[in-house]
């Protein structure tokens with residue numbers, strides 16, 4: 001399987017994002033995996049406020065809404081499939097909360113007291129779900145093809161060590177990270193390598 | 197802080213008078229003998245442990261000549277590349293050690 | 304003392320995985336042929352976690368500066384000095400490792416005889432490893448898992464190890480003949496067991 005070619009044209013949506021922001025990364029990753037062309041504009045405000053997608057002259061905010069808009073243009077219909085049992089919504093909450101905690105930790109220069117405990121609370125349902133999915137033969141939250149729910153949860157899973165939740169405790173999450181990392185078009189961000 | 201690193205550190209010195217363990221090394225190896233001196237602020241015992249541990253890891257013979265909280269002086273022999281790696285490791289040092297002057301010269 | 308530390312299937316061929324045992328960091332990795340290794344999770348160069356590394360051509364490669372280690376734990380290539388004949392003193396720090404009953408077992412001293420005796424004719428398949436936010440001693444006391452770190456319960460093998468002072472991991476395996484329904488049921492029971500242990 002080869003990576004889908006993402007064509008950046010004059011009419012391509014523009015992402016105003018910040019390179020070290022996990023939400024901006026989620027959008028870049030989504031566009032790359034979906035094979036949707038995306039122009040990038042560095043905007044430091046995204047570090048706090050989150051990324052903004054400018055598409056057809058409209059500003060779209062909120063990572064989930066942005067991914068939904070991109071999924072309309074995705075080459076594979078699987079991206080637009082909502083994950084079962086409300087997992088798209090749950091993953092959106094996990095991603096947002098994780099992002100807030102991570103910003104606080106990075107600003108403090110070290111994980112704050114309690115952040116690891118909250119990381120557990122956030123990531124345990126994800127680990128349980130992924131273990132069940134694996135048993136059912138599915139690599140992702142909704143099935144065998146990744147969808148928006150997986151993109152929303154991915155930074156929290158892959159960067160959980162930023163909140164002192166080490167990966168040895170979450171083998172199903174590790175498997176999920178490996179599966180998405182192996183998907184054609186995968187992109188990295190600082191803290192998330194691409195090598196397997 | 198002035199960090200001085202001898203410009204000879206990473207150079208090959210084909211010094212004929214250098215009687216290191218060339219015979220103990222493989223035929224391809226460029227065995228060298230260097231006098232390595234460091235100045236700075238460090239815990240003497242910790243620095244010694246670190247240097248001797250690194251030398252063992254890198255298969256270098258080390259003779260620690262003098263060690264104090266401000267000075268470390270040693271003679272090392274072994275492969276030239278590994279001597280360079282030893283020097284770099286010492287410059288970075290173990291935690292709590294600050295090396296302000298480093299010199300590595302063929303002995 | 305051999306301790307179960309992971310499911311065999313959680314260390315896929317050609318990958319590396321992190322583990323901790325009583326706070327000691329361990330990298331588990333398999334080459335492309337499936338041969339398993341367990342080493343201290345620390346690169347002898349500058350201490351990078353080897354579990355962040357990648358496996359290529361039967362060697363574990365450190366992500367930081369690319370030093371490559373073969374199955375004997377010896378460093379075979381330093382990319383910055385490809386011409387260097389790397390001395391045998393540069394090596395990772397191996398643990399003893401075995402696979403038995405669907406689980407990975409490690410020991411810091413060779414003591415293969417101390418491996419638990421399991422029915423040889425019952426091939427097992429790992430089901431799930433799950434973290435419990437309770438110290439190992441507390442989990443052992445509540446589950447009846449002895450010093451050997453494993454117990455049979457309702458046809459399932461349950462292994463236990465302490466990752467750090469506050470966290471343990473349970474490892475479940477079932478006979479390969481177990482039905483999908485039995486596996487699903489045991490999975491649910493394992494989650495319930497974990498939740499009960501944490502609530503206690």
Ligand code: FES
Nearest residue numbers: 346348349365368
């Ligand atoms: S720390 Fe591993 S190669 Fe440098």
